[in-house]
Amino acid sequence: TLNRPELRHAPFVLWGHSMGGRVAQDFVRFKPARVIAFHIALRANPTPKELMEEEAAAVEVPGLYLMGMNDGKPADIREHFREARRNGSPRAWVWLPGQSHWPKGMHFEKDETSVIDWRAWAAHDIVIPWTEAILKLRLPMNADPRKGSVDLLPVDLTKGWVADVELKAYGPVSKFDAIDSAKSWFPNEKVTRAWASDSISESD
Template sequence: MPNRPLPALFLVVLVLSFPAASPAQQAPYDVFPAAEPPYYRVRYEASKTPGELIYSVNYTIWIPKDVKTLRGVIVHQHGCGEGSCKSGLTGAFDLHWHALARKHDCALLAPAYEQPDKADCQMWCDPRNGSSTAFQKCLVDLGEKSGHPELAKVPWALWGHSGGGHWAGGMVMLHPERVAAAWLRSGVPMLKANPVGSTIKAHILHEAALKVPILCNLGTKEGVTVKEGRFAGVWPSNETFFSEIRSRGGLIGVAVDPLTAHECGNQRYLAIPWLDACLSARLPKVAGDPLNAMPTDKAWLAPLAGGDAVIADKFAGDPLKAVWLPNEAIARAWMQYIEDTAVTDTTPPPAPTNLKVAGNELTWDCEADLESGLAGFIIERDGQLLANVPEQGKNPFGRPLFQNLQYSDTPGQPLVVMKYTDTKAEAGKKYAYRVIAVNTAGLKSKGDAE
């Protein structure tokens, strides 16, 4: 990395068919970050009308600063179960997903369905059971709240985990003209008749859905290398879904995480660049225009079982059985991901801004790195290392992150803030402070100083 001059230093003087949840069951969904601009929230009560959503739901949205007209909405959809539903309450506050939304003038939306413990997940993760209608209603209502009525009509980029993957894939089948791309982590909808006794209804695969880029992502312990256990059926379902779509020329790929089971792991380091590539190609320049067709002339193909990806013209096998990848950059990232999830990044993160010191308390702002997110900050005082924030990064599922990470790929609660207290500072003494951002690839930014 080339050396850059350090910024000038300024001296300062320290001076989450069943009935609606009962109050006891709703308790996990009562605690979530406040939705103050640029965040907005709507909540709908459970409906008793047949065909409508039987669970209450919160929708929280983040709007990038200074965006005049939104070009799309990125949806981060949690999975099934009370714990996963609860984790959806922080999805719109994820700084890494903000970076993707900001780049494309998109909003970031995170639903949180109030599914009671052990209740039927299909009643929301199958969008035909009222969640598609509720989702589209929230776009209208949030558009009014935020002053962005175009929200009701913009395209969708869908990310979903487990039941959320079922939901996102179902929305592709129902509304292909609205979906720019869909990433399905550990969950896909059914496209064929189900076994006797199953309550899951098959979707119809329309021609338009074949034009939507889809990537199926799952852990190797979900039926690939581990053939027994709770999640062993994930791979057979993904393989069937992939084969149905790809055999008809659909733009679909598979990425097997070599380290995980059902947890999300490091998938965001491939998911965000992949969605970035799809949004760059598909979002229209003029809001309200139809989605652009996904280009296929730069596509790469790879064996479903894994291995090297090559440009489509040089693929030796049957292309309608091969993993479809949109371009060379994504293909190379895919090859790294399926090897060890260590997708590389060579560009430093954005530098912190707006550093302020009040007494012995430092506060600052910082945007996350699009490729590698935000691991933490280095605090310097008078040119010397003072502290790392956080002192020890946490993430039981993958690379340590500044905001930590829950099972369904959302920040932990309470949300961490960009703040540090210098407990060793002497009152009345002058100090020069500098804050440096570090991404999850270990690359450092320039510093903001005061």
């Protein structure tokens, strides 16, 4: 056992690639109070319907869905996003142009992936500012997990920006419907513009 008492109650930001995305989903379903936010990255394989259902506490957890345009694009994960948005979840969908299940140059025998390709595959320019902004929204002032559970703050959907993943239209919540299954919710203008620069739209 690690002698790290602050980890006993520490909340998490989860990032899961492929099957790791399923693990992140499941953790949110079972322990939503411990999750600040989660990322599902390039999760190509479908999941049984009963494992896609979320209760209200899980729906409140912010999520970023990072999907490669050249990857599997399973219908169930897109519906997972849309159902969460219909229920008022602060989540966003990002299409990654030109990305497959693994970054360009990745081989199990030899990794020839450049720093630029790694950064693009991991959606670094979106993930980092999105995560930083969500941390500020979710963590209460003076939170100290060494003293017990951290009561994460809910996200106010009347603030922030929204973006249409099909039309690539975006703007402040005051100009759009903040709860719309076709639209992503972002915490601020900076993250939204990063999404607009790095992702592309595609109709299903």
